[in-house]
Amino acid sequence: MQDRLPLTDSEADCAEIRAHVDDVVAMEADAVTMARVEAHATRCAACRHALAAARAYRRALRRVGASERAPATLRHRVLDLMHETRDPRGPRP
Numbered sequence: 001m002q003d004r005l006p007l008t009d010s011e012a013d014c015a016e017i018r019a020h021v022d023d024v025v026a027m028e029a030d031a032v033t034m035a036r037v038e039a040h041a042t043r044c045a046a047c048r049h050a051l052a053a054a055r056a057y058r059r060a061l062r063r064v065g066a067s068e069r070a071p072a073t074l075r076h077r078v079l080d081l082m083h084e085t086r087d088p089r090g091p092r093p
Contacts, residue, residue, distance in 0.1 A: 014040075017047050025054045 017040045023029040024037045041048040070078075 014044060014047050017041075017044070018050050021047075021050055021054045024051070025058050 017037055020029055020033050020037050024034050027034075029037070037047075037051065041051045069075075
């Protein structure tokens with residue numbers, strides 16, 4: 001996640017706004033940045049289009065991902081690795 005955007009439009013141009021679009025769409029931006037990007041997009045057609053395109057892309061990825069499942073062996077291996085990294089005692093033998 002990137003740093004918070006400035007509070008006024010005069011301090012942020014479209015390139016700066018667009019640098020935060022992916023974080024906003026992924027819900028990883030802080031509340032102030034999310035509000036700034038959304039507010040700017042209501043006034044700027046190009047940024048509104050960029051935000052809409054990023055949201056459409058994310059929805060499309062979810063649809064594709066929803067129809068595909070990883071093989072069971074891969075799922076189990078990933079879950080095992082996740083548990084290993086969470087265990088303060090280290091990996092299991």
